[in-house]
Amino acid sequence: MQKKIVIVGATSAIATYCARIWVATGQPISIVLLGRDLERLGRVAADLSARNQHAVVTIKRADFLNPASIQTVIDQVESDEPTHLALIAQGSLGDQEKSQNDLGFNYTELHTNAVSPVLYAEAFAQHMAKTGKGTLVVIGSVAGDRGRRSNYVYGAAKGLVARYVQGLQHRFAGTEVKVILIKPGPTDTPMTSHLKDHGMRLASVEDVAKGIVEAVQVGKSVAYVPGKWALIMMIIRHLPNFIFNKLRI
């Protein structure tokens, strides 16, 4: 049976690059791309098909926020073959200041970055629990490790995702269902282009994707990519408040 991979938020740069690595083997593979915009999904699908003539790439429009349609779309996706690997990658790197001043925007940010990924994760978990196997990969963020003034709305959402994945890991411990949380550091994607104007050093999306694929292969439960962020975040998590509160980060 050929491998089946499902990617939610497939037009995100990190997801696209992961998919490129997964199809690059040239082996037959089935890959389902979910996202909000069919035209943009089509662009990714064409790219993946060009990279692997033996890949069966399907695209599907999916709502990110409506629980009923999330349930329906994942039920449909799971109706033929069970999924071997699901990657949940949607998100928006919100605007902290706007979130502070516009509660409507804040609400959408929290839903897009927290509620949406965990509902998708739960939908996949339902099916994986039945078949007793599968790998579920959720993209979190280093920003979820500690709330910071510069992006706590995004960070809080990612923190929720981390705690949710932790729960799923506990639930599936000892089974063949593997749940993995990826915490990328700041990555050079179209979503973060403006950060470079402030001289921020960003990891290349290619390297981050390589790190993710590797973490999935090894079966890590939590992976910081690039790896150095594990150390940086450990320090940041443990900084006492009297120091932390003086930092403008």
Add this chain to the structure above:
Amino acid sequence: MRSVRSWGRLGEAKHRVVALSNAKENALRHVLAESLPGLAYGNGRSYGDACLNPNGNLWQSRDLDHFVAFDPENGCLVCEPGVLLKDIMELTVPLGWMLPVTPGTQMITVAGAVANDVHGKNHHVYGSFGDHVERIRLLRTDGEIIECGPTVRSDWFAATLGGVGLTGFIVQVTLRLRRVPSAWLEVESKPYFDLSEFFALSDKAEPDWENTVSWIDCLGGGSGRGIFMQANFATVEGDTVPSTQLARKPKKIPFVPPVSFINRWSLKPFNNIYFWLNRQKKERILSHYQPFFYPLDNLHDWNKLYGPSGFYQYQSVIPREVGQEATSEMLREIRQSDQGSFLSVLKTFGDRRSVGMLSFPEPGVTLALDFPNRGKVTLDLFERLDSIVRQARGRLYLAKDARMPRDLFQAGYPRLVEFIKYRDPGISSAMSRRLID
């Protein structure tokens, strides 16, 4: 605003970088219209100022890096402008296809290769990059889409090939790849001790060898000694190839040294050692295409070796009739000025005329030299080299240039008058302001 440098690192300039990520033409149309005048920017490998637009907009195309289609039956590839040549090679070589023309680095974008109509070591057989482009989809800043190719709106095609990005924003390119029997080449190296020997070797090699190139030691020998290389693709079985050449981890230059590593004290010994080492090499080796075509790609940011002042590259092409004489004169000037170059390449072009109005390759001999930027002395040397090029009716390569005077540009590129009609008024670059506007 962000500081952007070109490959020569001659200086940095502030740019408003507009990262393009939405490939929909309507979205691109809108973004371009909001950021005029601007200039497409790929992977920043142009040496001089062709890819810069100081204090203006740069439309960064690196995220437009999706393949649109690839047909492994006929080698036809359609892709977005920001796809790197490296991506194309990695996809197609295992399937027995390859870019017919590739320059000395694969770290450039497809649109950059089109806009500079780049060439490689096989010019006498395959011409330049543009000879294998079937279609260009061009978005003008007024919103018009122009589809052009060798037989469709060929005037637009000729203007855009080698047009250094000035005719519009390239949104899609269709290429015709070539078949290769393997990823390996049979390479023969032969030392030469003066220029007439080089020309004799070139003439002899061209009918039988697809790739010819030479490294020249511009400081040694009577009139330039060097190592001449000729190579053909080899038919090899998968497991007989030496794996030592593959999967070498790329090395990085971790910092910019305070002074150029390449200077008058290091250069002569460098060149001597390089010449000597290569002379000792076996005359015939099997080489993977990567080290053969892209000897420097494994050393990331090698341009930093030239220190904080950066470097110039001076690449000329001289008609064959006066090629030997002019090259020899140029080498003499370089030796006399006590400046020199480590990465010096001497190569003959074939008889094929380039399609592009501002394409660089023309029948003759091309000499490419890197010079650490030493300010006035370096620029003075260039002026003397310019006069040799001017007199020999040659031209300089726009992709490398940061300083040629207008009159030399006009003399070297007689089709400029024709080209002007195809300029996009919404596009401007440091180079266009220096040489055209």
